Amino acid sequence: MAFQPVVHLPSRSIYAHEALVRGPAGESAYSILSQVSQDNRYAFDQACRVKAIELAARLGMRSRLSINFLPNAVYRAEACIKLTLATAEKYGFPVQNIIFELTEDERSRDLPHLESIFTEYRRRGFITAIDDFGAGYAGFEFLAAFQPDVIKLDMGLVRGVHEHRAKRAIVSGMMAICRELGIRVVGEGVETREELRTLADLGVEYFQGYLFAKPALEQMPGVDWSGADLAEGSAVA
Template sequence: MNKPTELFDESHCEQCACGEGLDFSFTFAFQPIVDITSETVYAYEALVRGPEGEGAYSVLSKVNEKNRYSFDQICRVKAVKLAARLGMETMLSINFMPNAVYNPEYCIRTTLAAAQTYKFDTRKIIFELIETEDLSSLDHLVKIINSYRGMGFHTALDDFGAGYSRYNILMASPPDLLKLDMGLVRDIHKEPNKQAVVAGIITMMSQLGGRIVAEGVEVEEEYFWLRSQGITLFQGYLFARPGFECLPKPYFPC
């Protein structure tokens, strides 16, 4: 594994203080990101769920300023542990909260320890930066992206085009993956304005050296238009719904 071994510390694993401050439990569902060129699963995204399969909101609504760091840390551990238990051989995509990462090198130690404990290759981990209005400063975000990349992780910018598009991140430190928001994807096969916007994003990412993931794809018409533009990574109900604590096998349109 490509990792800075000096950061490993078993005291930062799942049983330690990083879990303090949480008075609720949660688990994950996994949804595949497929590569249509090889008809294989490129990655599985870990989607937070309640212990009985309740939706993400039932968990995320309990996250606040006091427990955000603990939640972010234990999310990583649980995702790695469950992925290892299920025998995941693909990439694992984990969402993270930039406001919970006060120091990338320090805050990553729990993830590294979990990967070592559960024998999960850190080179298979993608950290997805959730694009929201209240993201941290550009300097902080760029520091996180650069630090994670330097440790051998992949990075992704999620929900691009949702209304808070951070082109400044792309200019300062382009992530490996850019995930198109489902709002751009929906009905794109019959909306010329969306087609023009997405075509521009595709050209931009190609020149930046990254790849695009079209997420939220639900119908074949959306898929075929996006595929015709050169996109090869897809995620959405058309291929597979999230599987609760399991790795669903995807469907590939002809």
């Protein structure tokens, strides 16, 4: 596992660390996920949860821990959660600090199934999140059925947002919806000060991306706050 921080810009603090799967020698997530099949999907999903919690506890993580899950690996949420709860108890990691993040790696369109998973996770005290919001199936239809605690804006919306009027309008509309629903919004994949400044002007407070820290293998990277100085003013035309 590698960890990458999600920061809260106004307080200059770390909100969470996302656990990102890697190979034993640091191979990419794609090289590992491409080996996941119908036969090993459930075991892989469970192993990732255990590894992420074990490492977070060993590293002394005090922030929240965001774990991606494969929705098609979850048949009955209450059964899948048992190992997660047992692992958190074993390593003394607070359940209320665990975020389960719906990943875009699988194209599940069974909305009732997804809603049942999220509902059970929330009932057990976990934080819920949707990754890549604005792309694929993880969109407004699901948001109407279930409101997670966190959504992450798709990187396609974030990249070059300062130069793209339509992207700014879309993000502005999504921020209004999320404020109404009480959902935190994370700008994911932020790489430049211009992107950061524009998203901040649109009301985004949480960020993740290379501007702050790259993923670090089996360690919690330090955060570079030097690019977060927004004193130069707005980038929104």
